[in-house]
Amino acid sequence: MPSSNAPPKRNAARPQPSEQAPDLSITADDEVHLHASGYNESPERSLVHSMARFRSSPLDFIREVSMHVSGTGWRSYDDVVGQPVFYSGFSEQMKNRVLSNKMLVAKVRDLAAKRVEVEAQEGLLGGAARDGNQVGEKDRKAKRRVQIEESLMEVADTLTDQMICKMESKRYLRGAYYLATQLLTRAYHQGVHVSSEEVLRLRSVAEQAARKNQSIIFLPCHRSHVDYVSLQIICYRLGLALPTVVAGDNLNFPVVGSFLQHCGAMWIRRSFGDDQLYTTLVQAYIDTLLQQGYNLECFIEGGRSRTGKLLPPKFGILSYMLDSVASGRVDDAIICPVSTQYDKVIEVDSYISELLGQPKPKENLMDFLSASSVLSLKLGRVDVRFHEPWSLRSFITDQRDRFNQLPQKLDLKDERLRILRTMGYKVLSEINDVSVVMPTALVGTILLTLRGRGVGKTELVRRVEWLSERVRAQGGRVAHFAGLPTSVVVERALEVLGSELVGLVPGLPEDTYYAVDRFQLSFYRNMTIHLFILQALVSAAMYTKVKLGGGPEVQRISYDDLRDQTHFLSQLFRGEFIFPTEGLDTNLSRTIAILENDNVIKVSRDKDQVTFVELSDAERESGRENFDFYCFLIWPFIESAWLGAVSLLMLTPPLGSGDKEKWLEMKKVQDKAQLFGKTLYHQGDLSYFEAVNKETLKNAYTRFEEDGVVLVTKPVSKDAKAPPTIKLADEWIPERSSRTAGIIGSGPLWAFAEKISLSRREGKNRRDGATVIHRVLHLADVVGAPLWEDAVADMGGGEEETAVQVAKAKGRRRRTNLAGQARL
Template sequence: MCEEPRRFISRWWRIVIVRGYPKNDSLVTIVREKQQLHPYGLNILLVKPGSSLFSRIFNYVSHVSSFKRYDYPMITKTILNDERLKDVVTVTAWDTANNEGYSKDEAFAKTKARAKNILLQMESRCSDVLLKIVAWLIYKLLPCFIQSAVVLPSQIELLKKANETGLPLVLLPLHRSHLDYIMISFLMVTNNIRNPLIAAGDNLKIPFFGWLLRGLGAFFIKRRIDPVAGRKDLLYRTVLQTYIMESLRAGHNMEFFVEGGRTRTGKPCMPKSGILSVIVDAYMDGTIEDALLIPIAMNYERLVDGNFVREQLGQPKKMETFTSAIKAMWSTLMGHYGIVKIDFCQPFSLREMVQTFQAQQNRTPLRSSPKQPLTYTMSNSSIYGTDVIVEEHRQLVDSIARHVVYDSSKSTPIMSTNVVAFLLLNKFRDGCTLDKLVEAFETIRLELEFNNIDIAFCGENIDIIKHALDILGPGLVMQQRQEITESVDGDQSYKSNVVIAIRPVSILPNVIELSYYSNTMLLYYVMDSIVVTALYAELQSQINDPVAIAENNITVLQNTLVNRALKLCDILRYEFIFCRPCQELEDIVLETIDKFMHKGIITKEEKIYLEDELWSKRYAKNFDDSSDEEYQREQDICQIKYKLSLSPEHSSQMEFLHTMLRPLIDTYTCSAFNLMKLVGRSLCERDLVQEVLNEIKTNLDGGIVNYGESLCVDPIKNSFKLFEKWNVLECHTQENIKILYLKEDYDKEMITKSVYDTVAAFKWTNMKNVN
């Protein structure tokens, strides 16, 4: 279960890229048929006409009418008659009678009516007829702005086999766009698989579109479940939990976004375990015998929803309205968004995963409690909302959620726009020629192919890059033709060459949008960047020492480097999931170090001990309480040191890797600096975020911060979570507003400065002195 999942992805699979749309209709048909019949990918927007006259004239209507019919039973009465819900209604009615002055009968009637109203506002009314009508509309409308929507045929077959098991399918996609759930439902319906019920925020319950989404399988959940901070809305939570569990019992498939909302940065968000905890509860209390969890990753050459720049600059999110939805749809239909790729990971059994993590928990129990088997209590569910949560259950659900997000992120298809944005921001920030970009693109492409990463492009590199530049547009990337004069045969004659100079738009706010596309690539290089950044932090004094450079003798101990890398992973714990829960992060760091040795960036040297030292260590070992294996591992680590290569080629590679995390390090450093301004006072989260944004703006203007994408709200909020985890910050909620202040032990400037120093240690950069 915890091994690398088989993803049914051929390393040689590519999507044919067609730049623009040919005017010749027959040529369009030929090109699209070739796309659809490609052996490693299927464009699901294309339908081959049938043999009958009707299917030739009304191709899509004929195709849609052939879909398998499913019933989607309503379970309203079953939920309202649920014994657990009745108990909660009674308890809530008693509280209402005691607190609001109602009689018992009035309170009971009012509470029962509210429970019914919650359910009616929440429940899906999935319609097979409406699903088919919308499928026809998708066939007609999506090709207006989407070049192709591709999935592997083997993955479709995998879904069909999973559907044939009769177990509920729990679809767990990463969330990038509102188009995500539309595409997944479209793919399920067109392949005769039961459409899932989809958890949606009630902000989408707008006129007409709310009705439409409900008919397509959406059930609506309040964005803020508890209207009053500190008081759990037990009735709402119970209705929601009962609805999900009874839907599973009735045979419905389920779909929800384990991240909660759409990513604003291009990186996966940390998982939220609320609905997943209910799914686990449904298995553990016997409501369902098992379920198949299916992680899903989708990617777009260009994000259909526009961008999230306003929000990342600190402006409030605009609420969805009927008018804004119509405007967004019209704007989308007029755009060109390239390719969409859907990647289904291998389904895995919920039962097997629970059993695996239970066994793992029993082998490595919580330090604060004796070893004991995981037990089940209905009150464990975070949705159900009691205050008592068994720690083992919380860890179980969190581990499954993190496993899903990790697998999905590693399966995310790489688009040409991701690679181009990544190179421009991290390697060619000051600009480059097209030839240089092609050369670097080829190197990245070979690395991705070697590591069997799903890349959604094919053809000549120069054509792929031009296509990506066209999709990104002049607002994100500037292209200029420049004439360069070179001497020929000394100073006797000259020739002029015209080159295309390419430069990222690295000013605000454009650079934030460009970084969204770049961050998808960052997931595949994050551990490399972690180790290099840790190496820089550890070797600052040596790299700045001319003697050490002259003697070509810059070294670092393995355990020192590993500890530095682990510390940086801890700082960025809310930005990335570095490994599966069943893996040891230290092992991943050591594997990354081994990779650098293979590339020649560092070389391993064994520490040489004198005979007296060896005798002393052997003698001391006899009195050591640790096991021989642990002792030997510790000694082996301590004896290994690495020597840094000072060649220009390796220094350039390291600087490239180091640059990737610099925007985040700068953000966290500025956030830590603002802790000192919090001494002796408290601020609401919004005001503190604004202070950090102002600090970053000041540093950008002063040249202290070099990356405009550091000006980003999400990492700032994540840094606050980190400081809370470190017990530096305290959070108190007052009238649904988060109030932040320093804990008593840290409410001193000198102590908060130590927190700043811990983060700022990783800010150092520049290998120029080495070259």
């Protein structure tokens, strides 16, 4: 590894793209097509032909349906790689295995014994213990314990029946496959594409796993409900055993819930709470599936990403799978990260509403059926990519060996936490590695990273070609274009995005396009940002000097200042993005080398040590188009972080109110932060409306909690549903003017917000200055006032309860910091 400040070698710093294998596409004619590398011919002709058979040749249509019903040829799904599940009585046998699980039986006995002791202490067993009556008391306890055990097993039986998947009938699955394929490939008219190389490798791994009675655990990213369907279709069509899909019971509504359960869905609660029986039952079911070698599918992010980029990993079900293998109850399982990318995601409209603060609607049958409305649309294609699978047992062993080399030994709890977090972020990184950048993502990214109101088609095509080259140079993948001209690819992407997202200015000598809905387009831009996050952070750090204007000598930045601001930004966004694990100095050195190699920056050195960094002459002459591209990628996130920081000013207690220890309801605070951001945007003090999105603001508040800026806890209450509350840590509370009672723009919180603001975009519509400071401080008081008016003066426990809250919040902060260290 070269030193962190060594000069770059030509082309040595950049990841090299690998040759792409041919694509396979699954289209509406029920055929699997092998395409030469670079092939992207649309399968629309097959789709039209299939629809023509339905309208003009009913007999042919009936024959095709009958082939699926009878299971002719590959449709029989007889030669499946994996464990057999499709037979009558499978569900009952699975339920019996779960209910006889030793861990579940032990937990039932333990819960029953504890309950008996409680009832005995409360005198509910009948008769008090007297001399000579000990035998009678033991008999009563034993009898009552048996009753409670039987009752708990009945509950477990019901919960298991509601939970487990029930794939018993091949005929049922054939019909479901036919229906799902027809629906999916009519909505996504260019088909479902996979890599032939990855599929062949996956099939080989599946054959080895089947011989060893091992499960494959598919861990996909989650952007749409279509994710469930696409992976099941691929496994069915290629002859792999269908995985049991871990799904939230919010989708288990009448008719649809039963249908999905018989196609592989495993229903679990969104939250387990303190239900020990249910927690053990889920672990017992996971153990049973893995012990028997049944495949599993679990979304690593938990819920669907509303922003287009990967979310931080959720460790709930992942921890059950890890514990199954780490404990030795399961010998091994195979992990397979999966990336699913779309030209257009069906649910994006609803995502935007949710990000702007609208409550998420509850899933129901009518909404499910209304999905048929998309069938008349042309949503492009779906690309599914499989990372090289790996052994979970080997991963655990490697991590334990690494921990054993640490000077300070970890206890079992900390070791488990670190392994779990390392596994989660490893999977996310590998999903990013195999993700394909779709044409719509390329076009959306370019439209949002150019200055000006619109862009001519010639310039749009040129920049899409440039971005495609940059993606490949970063080791990323671009959807196969074949020999198609880039102009045709751009036209298809514009067609899929539609006029609601991208507008065309009429009557001009050249087609000129502009972003109609920048918020929604940001979803597609965020699909590319992971490839350029390091360049974006370094560019944003350089912008602290570039924004000053003047000559090159004014805009150059010292290496120390560049490193300081880059480190600050990377820590600020450590929960937003997945960073390489080599460390700041190595990553910074590599990124400087890449930008210098691309002639974006010019580097001054003293004895091979970087001293100053500035824009290159070529970049200045080109109007900073490449440098600005990287800044435009990260600026909306910087805006959101700044908004999150200045919104904390609302938590400043009113002057002389004695409310320093008052806790405010978290949801109300975040709702007000969104309102605060919308006001700043419309008043011109916030450059990006997407900066007010709920998810990014929530992530910012999480960072502030981890760093001790705020304390977050639940009140001491018997109400388990009591909302989280928040307050500024004492050392972060701003001062107020004794004369005006207004917040003073000084102190650590304001300095923190100002450091973020150094990298914010400036333009014609906004300049930082005293006027902006005054408006922001005044608005924080105006928007935050209702929070203090609604707050209850007495939290219910006085000083003692407040002390408990603070202790809990600080303890939670320490645990969160440990978790953050575990990820590194």
